[in-house]
Amino acid sequence: MPGRSNETARRIAMLRDMARIRAFEQEAVAAMRSGEAPGVVHPSIGQEGVAVGVCSNLKRADRITSTHRGHGHAIAKGADARAMMLELHGRAGGSCGGKGGSMHIADFAVGMLGANGVVGAGIPIACGAAQAIRLTKEDAIVACFFGDGAVNRGPFLEGMNWAALYRLPVLFVCEDNGFAAFTRNSAVTAGGGPAVRAEACGVPATAVNGEDALAVDAAASELVARIRGGAGPQFLHAKCYRWEGHTGTDVAAYRPAEEAAAARERDCIRRLAAVLEAEGVPGAEIASIEAQAVAEMQGHRGAAMVAPWPDPGAAFSDVQDAGAPA
């Protein structure tokens, strides 16, 4: 559009990705609840600004590690959303051929090294990925997403020390949605919290409002630049709120309804949309972007429902070469 700044165009792209993540997860939760998709999903609805704010500062060659709540990270890194929806439905053509499901989405073609069903497990993997990148003199960094619950696991402590010790090119992103599964994380976490723990190991920490995508973007931009410049690992503590329960079936009765309602009022997508409107982007254009995102994901869901199932023989492939199942 004539007269539109690069910065505005970039923000519109961020809004589009955030809307796509939300639409993807709304379709995924609906598919799970209706029974058309097997298993469970862990939605990150309300947290889209963290995934997009960080990944907007990454290149294709950069790697990410993700969590059980990882759809947003994958889409923000450029993963194929249709293949992801097929994967959630357990269909042939899914990101992992139907062998992983929601908790194991990976898309190596875009540097997405995998969601993970074990809390904090991506931290050591991210450290090793960064060491390999250094050994092979690749021009890339690693962004490692994990939740606030992960800071109480041993690999968090090990990984912070390790990354600082070897000055690895890793951006640690603690997506602090306030809950470790069904429990308020503050009720089970002593001391000064994630950032204090990271800094105690020598990883500089920056706090940001994770419900403000532009704030996340600005902070990530600065930290990524430092990492690319050789400053070693950096830690971004992004406070946000998990709108849904732990899984799509968890009604989250353990927290006041008003608290979740207030979080929905602070919607990161509406917040970014308001900034764009103030910059002169027409409301109709924003509505169109969001409608397109919904249409895209509804299309993927419709395609997934009628996609063929994987060949049962595939259950026995890709185990190992030596000593493969007979």
Add this chain to the structure above:
Amino acid sequence: MTRMTFAEAARRALAEEMRRDPLVWALGEDLVQGGIFGQYKGLVEEFGTERIVSTPISESTIMGAGLGAALCGTRPIVEMRIADFTLCAMDELVSQIAKVRYMFGGQGRASLVVRMPQGMWRNSAAQHSQCLEAWLTHIPGLVVVAPGTPADAAGLLKSAIRSDDPVVLMEPKNLWTAEGEVADDAAPIPFGVARHAASGDAATVVTWSACVPVVEQGARECGIACDVFDLRSLWPWDEAAVVTSVRRTGRLLVVHEAVTVSGFGAEVVARVVEAVGTGGLRAVERLGAARAPVPFSPPLENAMRITPARVAEAIRRVAGA
């Protein structure tokens, strides 16, 4: 051929592989100092601290970083110091390394080697003496290798490094100083091919790892000619060689240092029975450890130990039944 120790054979093989492939590197505790058994001695001088990496005592991250590094195209050697410490990194080994290729539908390979020296050595007591190979043969995705001679230490390490599968290499701590003939620039030894250590018709005797020289000596001392197999790798393992032998001898003895209950010997016996039928065996026995932790004091530890004399007695029982 040169006569050398198990540790020296392994050290040379690693150095040769690191010269051959610049993507091979090693991480673990005290590697710059040569590793606790000297199996990395001198390597940092040749390959530098980028490829011989001494790490904190952070088993989860040693293992998990190995995976991340493999997913980004390098071929790490993950050194666990001793097998018992792998228990601090079981999620990374069992739920991450063994499964990534499968879970991600073939995207990404964990092409790495996890070295975990195992077993009794110098009265190390209950937390430093375990043989846990059966835990890992149970896990889909892993190759499990257990060399018992210096030549195999070299050849199997080379195969492990070149393998695209994740390979667990369990070196017997008690054999690091054992000597044997090793070929110069030893060739890789394929997985799943047993070494036929002795020939005879009286019984089929199957073993691996630290029990290899013990069984060879016991078989010699009892004077009964047995077919002795050193399996060398436990997954995959050379079922065909063992079954063929048992079809001839009708008698099977499996010897391992690990606890007998749910040990890998149970798998060997079960597969042989499935193959030859319940009528195909005249005698079968497993010789392993009691279901007790390994004690400290020499007479107590010796009470747990598989010795040539105990092997000889077992052969007499099985061959004479």
